[in-house]
Amino acid sequence: EAQVTQNPRYLITVTGKKLTVTCSQNMNHEYMSWYRQDPGLGLRQIYYSMNVEVTDKGDVPEGYKVSRKEKRNFPLILESPSPNQTSLYFCASSSSGSSGTGELFFGEGSRLTVL
Amino acid sequence: GDSVTQMEGPVTLSEEAFLTINCTYTATGYPSLFWYVQYPGEGLQLLLKATKADDKGSNKGFEATYRKETTSFHLEKGSVQVSDSAVYFCALSGNAGGTSYGKLTFGQGTILTVHP
Numbered sequence: 001e002a003q004v005t006q007n008p009r010y011l012i013t014v015t016g017k018k019l020t021v022t023c024s025q026n027m028n029h030e031y032m033s034w035y036r037q038d039p040g041l042g043l044r045q046i047y048y049s050m051n052v053e054v055t056d057k058g059d060v061p062e063g064y065k066v067s068r069k070e071k072r073n074f075p076l077i078l079e080s081p082s083p084n085q086t087s088l089y090f091c092a093s094s095s096s097g098s099s100g101t102g103e104l105f106f107g108e109g110s111r112l113t114v115l
Numbered sequence: 116g117d118s119v120t121q122m123e124g125p126v127t128l129s130e131e132a133f134l135t136i137n138c139t140y141t142a143t144g145y146p147s148l149f150w151y152v153q154y155p156g157e158g159l160q161l162l163l164k165a166t167k168a169d170d171k172g173s174n175k176g177f178e179a180t181y182r183k184e185t186t187s188f189h190l191e192k193g194s195v196q197v198s199d200s201a202v203y204f205c206a207l208s209g210n211a212g213g214t215s216y217g218k219l220t221f222g223q224g225t226i227l228t229v230h231p
Contacts, residue, residue, distance in 0.1 A: 004158075033218065036162075042119075042204065042223040090158060092219075103149065103208075104219050106158040112215075 002027045006091050008106035014115050018040065021076045021110050023091030028079055031094040032074040033058070033104070036087040043090065049074055081114040088112075117142045121205050121222035128195055128229050136190040136225050138179075138205035146207040148172075148181050149219065151200040162190075162203070176199040176230050195229045 004025045013019055025032065033048040035058075045058030049068040063085055065077040074093075078085060088111050092104040122137040128158040134138035140146065140216060147166045151159040163172030179190045 035221075040223055043219075043221040045218060048218060092159075103147075103161055103164060104159075106151075106160070109156040 002105070002109040004091055004093055004105050006089075006110045008087070008110060009108065010111050014113065015082055016080050019078050019081060019088060019112075021078075021091075021112070023074045023075075023076065023107060024072050024089040025091075027093060027095070027105065028071065029093035029105070030071070032068065033094075034064070034074070034094050035090045036060065036088060037091065037109075038087055042081065046089075067081070073074050075089045077111075077115045081112075082112045086112060086114045116168055117146070117207060117209055119205050119220055119222040121203075121225050122166070124224070125201070125226035125228060126135040130197055130229055131194045132229075134192040134195045134199075134227070136203055136227070137191065137204075137223060138188045139220055140186050140188065140206055140207050142186075142209065144209065146209055148179070149206045149208070150188070150190050151204040151206060151221075153204065153224075154214075155201070156198055158181070159204065172197075175190055195227075197229045198212050200229045 007022045030051045035043040035048040037043050044060045046064050047066040049055045055066050088109050090109050091107040094104050118141045120139050126206045149164045150162040152162045153159045163174040165172040166179035171180045179188050200225045205222045206219040
């Protein structure tokens with residue numbers, strides 16, 4: 001089954017304690033991205049990756065890091081989480097380039113609470 | 116830059132009522148347009164899409180027509196059901212030079228609640 005898998009689905013942590021949210025896709029997609037969803041703000045892009053070893057900032061990258069060492073994986077790293085990073089996070093992937101229409105496939109989301 | 120504006124919510128309807136959720140956009144080039152739906156506790160799922168002007172996307176009784184002249188992509192359904200209760204997001208994908216590069220710009224989402 002084609003899917004995007006995120007872990008953990010739920011996490012409560014404390015300020016400053018490093019954490020990683022993993023994301024894996026099995027569709028051989030080149031493009032992967034992280035979004036955060038906040039009430040009244042819709043989804044905002046954090047980081048994206050066009051392919052292995054190619055990453056770039058989205059609209060709200062501050063406080064986050066990413067890496068893309070393998071095509072299927074795109075972890076999101078919070079080196080020193082703060083309460084304003086409490087949010088619902090989504091990983092997504094897409095087949096980019098002229099063969100795609102830009103449709104994104106989403107994971108089920110990771111709800112993070114930073115105390 | 117690209118932007119998407121959706122009608123303010125929440126929207127509350129009775130079962131079998133007609134639904135319209137307005138969406139307008141600002142973009143350069145020829146974007147693809149999407150409606151995504153998010154059911155409670157789940158991720159976003161593609162509901163329908165349109166890739167060029169005058170295209171009509173449709174799925175599960177929902178429809179939306181890509182109107183380039185009014186830069187709109189309004190979502191409609193003739194008769195909603197309780198199971199349609201969800202958050203609906205309008206989105207666009209930049210399509211500069213005919214190459215889609217994957218980033219979606221989302222509207223703020225519209226919460227729909229349908230009562231029996």
